Amino acid sequence: MSWGISPSVMRLVWRSVTALWILLLSTQADEEVLMNTKTETSDLKWTTYPRPSGSEEASGLWEEVSGLDEENNSVRTYQICQSDGLASHWLRSKLIARRGASQVYVELRFTMIECSSRSTHHRSCKETFNLYYYQSDTDDATPTHPAWMENPYIKVDTVAADYLLRKGGEKKFNVKTLRLGPLTKRGFYLAFQAQGACMALLSVRVFFKKCPSLTRSLSVFPETIPRSLVQEAVGECVRNAALHGPKARPPKMFCAEDGQWVDQPSSSCTCSPGYEAGSGELECRACPAGHFKLSPGAGPCSPCPESSHTGEMGAAACVCRPGYHRASTDTLDMPCTRPPSPPHSLFPQINDTSVTLEWSEPVDSGGRSDLSYSVECRVCATTSCLPCGDSVSYRPTQRGLTGRSVSVWGLRPHTTYTFTVTAVNGVSLLSVQGPASESINITTGQHVPVLVSGIRQSTATESSLTLHWPIPTHTHYNILQYQLRYCEKQERGVEEHSCRYKESVSNHVVLSDLRRATQYEVQVRARTQSGYSIFSQAKSFRTLPDEDVSSSPLLVTGILIAVGMILLIAVVCLAIYCIRKQNRLKDPELSDKNGQYLMGQGVKVYIDPFTYEDPNEAVREFAKEIDVSCVKIEEVIGAGEFGEVCRGRLRVPGKKENYVAIKTLKGGYTDKQRRDFLSEASIMGQFHHPNIIHLEGIITASCPVMIITEFMENGALDSFLRLNDGQFTPIQLVGMLRGIASGMKYLSEMSYVHRDLAARNILVNSNLVCKVSDFGLSRFLQENSSDPTYTSSLGGKIPIRWTAPEAIAFRKFTSASDVWSYGIVMWEVMSFGERPYWDMSNQDVINAIEQDYRLPPPPECPSHLHQLMLDCWQKERTARPRFANIVSALDKLIRNPASLKITAHDGAGPSHPLLDQRSGLSSCSSVAEWLRAIKMERYEESFIQAGYTSIQLLTHINAEDLLRLGVTLAGHQKKILSSIQALRIQNKSPNNILY
Structure with missing residues (x-):
C-alpha cells in the first residue's frame, strides 16, 4: 500500500523518531545497588540487641530465618514478635560502603501482624518500627558500640505498615523507600528498632541514583553521581566539534539528586569547519562532496560557490576550477572568477x-x-x-x-x-x-609652434600668483591660446592629482585659489591651428606667508578698537544685571517666601494643552508631524494605556538614523481618547532637557496614530535596578539620582507639577542617564494664588505609596508634593528597586504616615542620603527642600565621595513596625515564611537541609555560611545578611518604639 510519501521524507521522519527515542532513553536515571539481602545465599549474621543468653530462648527477639519471596526463591529474613512491648529491640546490618554517594535510598519489604489479631495483645503493641543509620570510616561496630540509642544513631523515619496481616485476611507485604543523607564518611550501618511490633523484614535493598552518560547539544557528559541536591557536571564537545567564541566555557549540566539530568546544558560547542550538526545535535557529520562549511557554528553545509568544487567530504572551503581565481580580498564563500576579455x-x-x-x-x-x-x-x-x-x-x-x-x-x-x-x-x-x-x-599631425619659455612672476600674494612670458616669434601659425599647467610641489615631489590647468588668450595670467606659503611648478604651451606644442620647462614660484600683525599698523589699530568695544559692552551688561537684581530684592512681589525667584519676562513657562479651546491646536504647536515613511517598527516591547509600545527606527532626511520608542493608539478609539493620547505629546514637546525624555514627533496623518520619543535601552529604572541588584556603587546611584533631580528642577522652574514621580516612570539609557517620563497624571501649576496647588478631579487615581500626605488627603499637588515623591524614588534607587512599604496595604501606609512613621534606610545606604530622604518627607510642605537645593546637596556628595562611606545602620536607633515589616519578622514563625518575606524562597531547601529549622538559629549565620548554602550572588547575600541583622536587633530590643 502506498501512502504517497517520498522516500526522502520517510528517512527524515525515521531519523527524527530515532533521535527522540535515543534522547528519552538517555535521560533515564541509573541505579547502583550497595546492598540487597534478596541476593544473599548465606546467613546475613546481622547484630541484634539485646542478644539472647545461652539458656534463653530467642522468643521476642530478632531472629534470622529462611523464607520464600513472592517468586518462591529462598531468601534470608529477620522476624520479631515481641511479647513484652516495654523493651526496645535493635537489629543492625553490616557496614555498607557508600561508594561516593551522598544520598542513598533504602527499599524495605516487610509484613506486620495487626495488633488486634495477636493472641498476646496488650496496650504497648505497635504496628510501626524505626529506621536509623550510623556513619563510620572503618568497620568498628561491636555488640556494644555504638551505644544502642538514638544518639549516636541518626533517625531516618518511623515506618508504618500500609497492609496488616490479620486472621483469615489477604497476605500482602509492604514496600517502603526511604532516603538517607547527607553521607560524608566511607560507610554506614542500618539499624532497625522494634518497640512492640510483630513483623518480618523480608528484604532490604540499599541503592543510590546517578545520572547516566548523556550526549546532547553537541556535548558529552559523563556518568555523574549527585553529591548534593544538584550536582554540576562538566562535559566535553563531541567528535569534530569544539568550543566557539571568545568567552566560550566547557559545557555544563546539572545532575539532580534523583538521578535525572536537569534542564538543557549550557554549551558553547559548535561543529568545526567542514561539519554540520546531525541526529538532533548528537553528532557533527562531515559535509558531503560538493558542499562546504567555512566557519564553526550551528549553520548547515552549503553548496560550493559558482566555478568552484570539492571532491572530498568534510571540506571547509571549495577550490576554484582551472582558469578561475579568487582575489586576495575575496572571501572563501564567494564565487571564483576569471580575468576579463580584452576591450x-x-x-x-x-x-x-x-x-x-x-x-x-x-x-x-x-x-x-x-x-x-x-x-x-x-x-x-x-x-x-x-x-x-x-x-x-x-x-x-x-x-x-x-x-x-x-x-x-x-x-x-x-x-x-x-x-x-x-x-x-x-x-x-x-x-x-x-x-x-x-x-x-x-x-600625429604636422609641426606645431615652438616652445614658450621665460615665464616670470609679476606679483605674488597669499593665495595668487601673477605670471607673464614673452610671445614666441618665428611661428608658422598664429597663436590661438596659451595653456598653463601648475602643480603644488610637496616634499616628496609633484603629484599628478595636485596639478591644475588654466587657459589664457594673452601672455599673462593670474593663478588664484592657491595655498599660502606653498611652492608651485608652472609650465606653459601654445596652441595653434595645428595643435598644442609641448610644455615648457617647469619653473617654481611661491605664494606669500601670513603677514605679521606687527607690520601692519592699521590692523593693530583695528584690533585695539574691537577689544575696547567688547569691554565697553561687557561693563554695560554687568551694570544692567546688577540694577535689575537689586530691584528684585527690593520688590516682594518678585520673591517667594523661601528666597527663590519666579521666572521673569522672557523665560519659557509651561502651557497646559487643556486650556486650548481646540486641543489639536496645542498638538500642532508643540509637536512636530513626521511622515510615516520615515518610521520603521521592528518589535513590540510593551503595552501602554492606549495601545502597544514598540521599538523602531527613525530616518529623517538629512539626519542619522536612530532607534526610537513608538507609542501607538489602538483602533476603535473615541475623540476623547485621541485627545488624551496626544496631550502627552503636546506636554513633552515643550520640554528640552537632557534628563527629560525627548519627543521626536507624532504621526496623525495615518493609522495608527503614533507618538515617537527617543529610545531608552535599559527601560524603566525600577526593573533595571532589580535586574542588577547590588551591581552599582553608591557614587553611581547618586549620579542617577542627581540626573532625576536635575530634570525635576527644570520642570519645577517651568511651573510644572508631575504628580506621578516614581522609579517606574524614570527611563534609563545605555549610558545610565536617567530621564523623567510619563506625563499622563501631571497638570499645570497655577500661579494666581498665594498657595499654588492643583486640585485633581474627583475619583482620580493617586499612587498612594509615592504621594505626599496633603495630596492624598486634600488632592493638593505642588512642586513640594513632587519633592515628597522624589524622596520615595531615592529610597527605591538605594534599595535596588524594592517596593516602598513592602507588602503593607495602601490604608496601612496612609495610617503609618499620619503617625509619623517613615521608611528606614535601605541596606548600606549612606547616612547623608537617608537624611535627605527624611527632609523630603517633612509633613509641612514648606519645610521640604526645593529641587534646586536637592541638586546642590547631591553635587556636594559627588564631590566628596568619602561622605558616602558613612552608612545608616538599622540598629543605630530603636526599631519600629516598618523595620519589622521589611525584615519579615512581625509575622514569620518559620524559616520558610522568613525567606518568602524577603523574596529569597529559592534557598528554602538549602537552609532546611543545612539544619536551620528555626528563626533563632538564623541569627548565627555569617557570609561564609551563605557561601556554603549556595548563596553566591552579592545582592542576595546583602539582602539576607541585612535581614539577619534586623533579627539580631529584635532579639536585643524587646520593646518596639516609634522611629
Missing part, C-alpha cells in the same frame, strides 16, 4: 599632437564588478618602440580608469605611436596568460 572597438580621434581614445567594454567581464582600464603609450622608431615618458600627459589618468575614454596630450608632431588599452580586474594578476589588451598605431 574592443578601439577608436582614436587625432588633433595634431593630441589623441582621444575611446573603446567598448569587454565581452566577458570575468564575473566581477571591479573592472578598470590602463593605457600604455609607446613611440616607435624604425626598429623599436620605447615608452613615451613624462612628456606625455593623460586626462583623467593613465591607470585605474573606470570610464572608457582617455585624452593623451604632449605628443610630438608627425610621429608614430602605439597605444595599448588593457582591461583588468581583481584576478588579472593571478592569470597565467596575463591581462587582456587591445593596441592601435597612430601618427
Whole structure:
C-alpha cells in the first residue's frame, strides 16, 4: 500500500523518531545497588540487641530465618514478635560502603501482624518500627558500640505498615523507600528498632541514583553521581566539534539528586569547519562532496560557490576550477572568477599632437564588478618602440580608469605611436596568460609652434600668483591660446592629482585659489591651428606667508578698537544685571517666601494643552508631524494605556538614523481618547532637557496614530535596578539620582507639577542617564494664588505609596508634593528597586504616615542620603527642600565621595513596625515564611537541609555560611545578611518604639 510519501521524507521522519527515542532513553536515571539481602545465599549474621543468653530462648527477639519471596526463591529474613512491648529491640546490618554517594535510598519489604489479631495483645503493641543509620570510616561496630540509642544513631523515619496481616485476611507485604543523607564518611550501618511490633523484614535493598552518560547539544557528559541536591557536571564537545567564541566555557549540566539530568546544558560547542550538526545535535557529520562549511557554528553545509568544487567530504572551503581565481580580498564563500576579455572597438580621434581614445567594454567581464582600464603609450622608431615618458600627459589618468575614454596630450608632431588599452580586474594578476589588451598605431599631425619659455612672476600674494612670458616669434601659425599647467610641489615631489590647468588668450595670467606659503611648478604651451606644442620647462614660484600683525599698523589699530568695544559692552551688561537684581530684592512681589525667584519676562513657562479651546491646536504647536515613511517598527516591547509600545527606527532626511520608542493608539478609539493620547505629546514637546525624555514627533496623518520619543535601552529604572541588584556603587546611584533631580528642577522652574514621580516612570539609557517620563497624571501649576496647588478631579487615581500626605488627603499637588515623591524614588534607587512599604496595604501606609512613621534606610545606604530622604518627607510642605537645593546637596556628595562611606545602620536607633515589616519578622514563625518575606524562597531547601529549622538559629549565620548554602550572588547575600541583622536587633530590643 502506498501512502504517497517520498522516500526522502520517510528517512527524515525515521531519523527524527530515532533521535527522540535515543534522547528519552538517555535521560533515564541509573541505579547502583550497595546492598540487597534478596541476593544473599548465606546467613546475613546481622547484630541484634539485646542478644539472647545461652539458656534463653530467642522468643521476642530478632531472629534470622529462611523464607520464600513472592517468586518462591529462598531468601534470608529477620522476624520479631515481641511479647513484652516495654523493651526496645535493635537489629543492625553490616557496614555498607557508600561508594561516593551522598544520598542513598533504602527499599524495605516487610509484613506486620495487626495488633488486634495477636493472641498476646496488650496496650504497648505497635504496628510501626524505626529506621536509623550510623556513619563510620572503618568497620568498628561491636555488640556494644555504638551505644544502642538514638544518639549516636541518626533517625531516618518511623515506618508504618500500609497492609496488616490479620486472621483469615489477604497476605500482602509492604514496600517502603526511604532516603538517607547527607553521607560524608566511607560507610554506614542500618539499624532497625522494634518497640512492640510483630513483623518480618523480608528484604532490604540499599541503592543510590546517578545520572547516566548523556550526549546532547553537541556535548558529552559523563556518568555523574549527585553529591548534593544538584550536582554540576562538566562535559566535553563531541567528535569534530569544539568550543566557539571568545568567552566560550566547557559545557555544563546539572545532575539532580534523583538521578535525572536537569534542564538543557549550557554549551558553547559548535561543529568545526567542514561539519554540520546531525541526529538532533548528537553528532557533527562531515559535509558531503560538493558542499562546504567555512566557519564553526550551528549553520548547515552549503553548496560550493559558482566555478568552484570539492571532491572530498568534510571540506571547509571549495577550490576554484582551472582558469578561475579568487582575489586576495575575496572571501572563501564567494564565487571564483576569471580575468576579463580584452576591450574592443578601439577608436582614436587625432588633433595634431593630441589623441582621444575611446573603446567598448569587454565581452566577458570575468564575473566581477571591479573592472578598470590602463593605457600604455609607446613611440616607435624604425626598429623599436620605447615608452613615451613624462612628456606625455593623460586626462583623467593613465591607470585605474573606470570610464572608457582617455585624452593623451604632449605628443610630438608627425610621429608614430602605439597605444595599448588593457582591461583588468581583481584576478588579472593571478592569470597565467596575463591581462587582456587591445593596441592601435597612430601618427600625429604636422609641426606645431615652438616652445614658450621665460615665464616670470609679476606679483605674488597669499593665495595668487601673477605670471607673464614673452610671445614666441618665428611661428608658422598664429597663436590661438596659451595653456598653463601648475602643480603644488610637496616634499616628496609633484603629484599628478595636485596639478591644475588654466587657459589664457594673452601672455599673462593670474593663478588664484592657491595655498599660502606653498611652492608651485608652472609650465606653459601654445596652441595653434595645428595643435598644442609641448610644455615648457617647469619653473617654481611661491605664494606669500601670513603677514605679521606687527607690520601692519592699521590692523593693530583695528584690533585695539574691537577689544575696547567688547569691554565697553561687557561693563554695560554687568551694570544692567546688577540694577535689575537689586530691584528684585527690593520688590516682594518678585520673591517667594523661601528666597527663590519666579521666572521673569522672557523665560519659557509651561502651557497646559487643556486650556486650548481646540486641543489639536496645542498638538500642532508643540509637536512636530513626521511622515510615516520615515518610521520603521521592528518589535513590540510593551503595552501602554492606549495601545502597544514598540521599538523602531527613525530616518529623517538629512539626519542619522536612530532607534526610537513608538507609542501607538489602538483602533476603535473615541475623540476623547485621541485627545488624551496626544496631550502627552503636546506636554513633552515643550520640554528640552537632557534628563527629560525627548519627543521626536507624532504621526496623525495615518493609522495608527503614533507618538515617537527617543529610545531608552535599559527601560524603566525600577526593573533595571532589580535586574542588577547590588551591581552599582553608591557614587553611581547618586549620579542617577542627581540626573532625576536635575530634570525635576527644570520642570519645577517651568511651573510644572508631575504628580506621578516614581522609579517606574524614570527611563534609563545605555549610558545610565536617567530621564523623567510619563506625563499622563501631571497638570499645570497655577500661579494666581498665594498657595499654588492643583486640585485633581474627583475619583482620580493617586499612587498612594509615592504621594505626599496633603495630596492624598486634600488632592493638593505642588512642586513640594513632587519633592515628597522624589524622596520615595531615592529610597527605591538605594534599595535596588524594592517596593516602598513592602507588602503593607495602601490604608496601612496612609495610617503609618499620619503617625509619623517613615521608611528606614535601605541596606548600606549612606547616612547623608537617608537624611535627605527624611527632609523630603517633612509633613509641612514648606519645610521640604526645593529641587534646586536637592541638586546642590547631591553635587556636594559627588564631590566628596568619602561622605558616602558613612552608612545608616538599622540598629543605630530603636526599631519600629516598618523595620519589622521589611525584615519579615512581625509575622514569620518559620524559616520558610522568613525567606518568602524577603523574596529569597529559592534557598528554602538549602537552609532546611543545612539544619536551620528555626528563626533563632538564623541569627548565627555569617557570609561564609551563605557561601556554603549556595548563596553566591552579592545582592542576595546583602539582602539576607541585612535581614539577619534586623533579627539580631529584635532579639536585643524587646520593646518596639516609634522611629
